[in-house]
Amino acid sequence: MRIDVITIFPGYLAPLREALLGRAIGAGLVDLAVHDLRSWTRDVHQAVDDSPYGGGPGMVMRPQVWGEALDAVLALDERPARIVVPTPAGRPFTQATAQAWTGEERLVFACGRYEGIDQRVVDDARRRDLPVDEVSIGDYVLVGGEVAVLVMVEAVVRLLPGVLGNPASAQQDSFSDGLLEGPAYTRPEVWRGLAVPEVLRSGNHAKIARWRRDRALERTAQRRPDLLAALPEDALDDADRAF
Numbered sequence: 001m002r003i004d005v006i007t008i009f010p011g012y013l014a015p016l017r018e019a020l021l022g023r024a025i026g027a028g029l030v031d032l033a034v035h036d037l038r039s040w041t042r043d044v045h046q047a048v049d050d051s052p053y054g055g056g057p058g059m060v061m062r063p064q065v066w067g068e069a070l071d072a073v074l075a076l077d078e079r080p081a082r083i084v085v086p087t088p089a090g091r092p093f094t095q096a097t098a099q100a101w102t103g104e105e106r107l108v109f110a111c112g113r114y115e116g117i118d119q120r121v122v123d124d125a126r127r128r129d130l131p132v133d134e135v136s137i138g139d140y141v142l143v144g145g146e147v148a149v150l151v152m153v154e155a156v157v158r159l160l161p162g163v164l165g166n167p168a169s170a171q172q173d174s175f176s177d178g179l180l181e182g183p184a185y186t187r188p189e190v191w192r193g194l195a196v197p198e199v200l201r202s203g204n205h206a207k208i209a210r211w212r213r214d215r216a217l218e219r220t221a222q223r224r225p226d227l228l229a230a231l232p233e234d235a236l237d238d239a240d241r242a243f
């Protein structure tokens with residue numbers, strides 16, 4: 001997978017070259033290119049924003065600069081690309097989104113700042129039949145799209161074959177079966193007077209699996225009843241329902 005990020009703050013994306021993601025890049029599983037939007041400005045001030053039509057607070061990012069930047073970055077590689085635009089007004093970015101994007105050969109992220117990017121940039125890409133997703137990582141307001149891109153790239157790349165040391169981790173993620181994961185423990189057996197639940201030390205794998213499922217159901221019911229309500233009919237077996 002090739003990933004391109006266009007931003008006025010390239011340094012914000014430096015963490016993508018660290019740790020797991022850095023190793024994925026080093027292993028050739030991911031190609032990452034970060035581009036400074038100001039490279040496509042033509043004025044001495046390298047202006048990327050302007051006042052909003054219709055008035056209102058803040059500034060809006062100029063379509064000309066973004067249009068030239070996206071055209072140039074898309075032309076760098078012949079692989080078909082999905083353009084991703086983080087925005088507070090976007091569709092929710094979920095684990096399902098991350099899973100779906102693992103099938104893409106290329107993702108091009110457009111990081112806005114100020115009050116966002118002139119809508120005609122997205123409209124122009126769509127009318128050229130380029131796939132464009134406007135997505136939000138959560139119901140809170142950030143200052144720009146860069147942090148959202150860090151989140152989304154990590155969520156996608158960790159699902160790519162060969163990236164995680166133990167692929168089972170991705171399969172047993174929270175959300176992958178629709179539930180939150182339950183509590184996890186490691187040594188010592190007792191810490192500050194708190195003992196690891198005995199069942200986890202029993203060696204009885206059936207009992208352990210049941211206990212873990214019950215804790216996941218309990219935690220999901222307490223913290224995310226919406227996830228429980230959204231489970232498909234056949235997601236819970238009789239033992240789950242008995243819980």
Ligand SMILES: CC(C)N1CCN(Cc2ccc(Cn3ccc4ccc(-c5n[nH]c(N)c5C#N)cc43)cc2)CC1
Nearest residue numbers: 086087112113115136137138140141142143144145148
């Ligand atoms: C009603 C009320 C919830 N509204 C809210 C948004 N207000 C306008 C407004 C304010 C600030 C920004 C800053 N900004 C610029 C580009 C950009 C990209 C992503 C995000 C972003 N924020 N939160 C997320 N989950 C995001 C994602 N993904 C924020 C961005 C952009 C837009 C208007 C009021």
